[in-house]
Amino acid sequence: MSIGLIALLDDIAALAKVAAASLDDIAGQAAKAGTKAAGVVIDDAAVTPRYVVGFAADRELPIVGRIAIGSLRNKLLFLLPGALALSAFAPWAITPLLMLGGAYLCYEGAEKVYEALFPHQAHAHEDQLGAGAGDARAVEDRRVASAIKTDFILSAEIMAITLAAIPEGSFWMRAAVLAVVALGITVAVYGAVALIVKADDAGVALAGSTAPPPLGSLGRGVGRAIVKGMPGLLKLLGIVGTAAMIWVGGGILVHGLETYGLSGPAHAIHDVAARLAALLPAGRSLVEWLVTAAASGLVGLIVGGLLIPLTGFVLAPAWQSLSRLRHRTA
DSSP states (O other): OHHHHHHHHHHHHHHHHHHHHHHHHHHHHHHHHHHHTHHHHHHHHHHGGGGTTTSOHHHHHHHHHHHHHHHHHIIIIIIHHHHHHHHHHOGGGHHHHHHHHHHHHHHHHHHHHHHHHOHHHHHHHHHHTTOOOOOHHHHHHHHHHHHHHHHHHHHHHHHHHHHHHSOSOOHHHHHHHHHHHHHHHHHHHHHHHHHHHTHHHHHHHHHTOOOOTTHHHHHHHHHHHHHHHHHHHHHHHHHHHHHHHHHHHHHHHHHHHHHTTOOHHHHHHHHHHHHHHHHOGGGHHHHHHHHHHHHHHHHHHHHHHHHHHHIIIIIHHHHHHHHHHHHHHO
């Protein structure tokens, strides 16, 4: 009996070692794959705060929480099984779906630029789409829905990059790595967003501190600086977030065209970036990235600008007609 028990314990110990090795492997692959997607993760973090601007302070964290839950649902319930299924059965469909999402990002970003330059025309465009004014709850719901849609596209890009970075292995290993990356990125992005949007409250608390000097004086000074600086930071993040949508969307489209053999735009962008980077060897990588992002952003702005009237005069009326027809037949 004792020998059998020892053998059983040895088997359990061996299984535990295999499980621990598998967990280490999943964690290691998730870390490597998550690093590859870091650029899109930063864009995601820059995009989200602008959806919270303009709401009462007590609604900021609930809105971030709603978007975070929607983001996690996007990744775990839709994108993770979808990415695995497409990679196994229809890999040809991944690029066109990503390009469709990229076009949506271009449209969203270009619409924000249009709203900043021509607010009256932009409001008329919103009325055409049925997204005009409403009560606070309706506005919040629309803003959250829009944020979750945008997150879906950025998350799809993150999951696609992650899947491409995972070595070939078992189905469950790839699924586990994707799940770890999805959870980790969601917590990191929306944790950072929550800290950003509530930093002004922390600043107010520090500014009103009654602690004795010198720490009290330092804390009050830092608090006042945060309170004064946060509106500007949030405005800057809004601009960066809009730009990120445009350049990420444009980049997806350029890369997609290259996949289908239309490599002219990608080669032209690469050549211009390389030539300009050669002029500043010390900052070569930064210059290449800036030029590539700017060129991708120009492509995204053009595509998004074309989609604004197409959506307002063709797609939205067609969708509204279908909705009315569906209600009549229901």
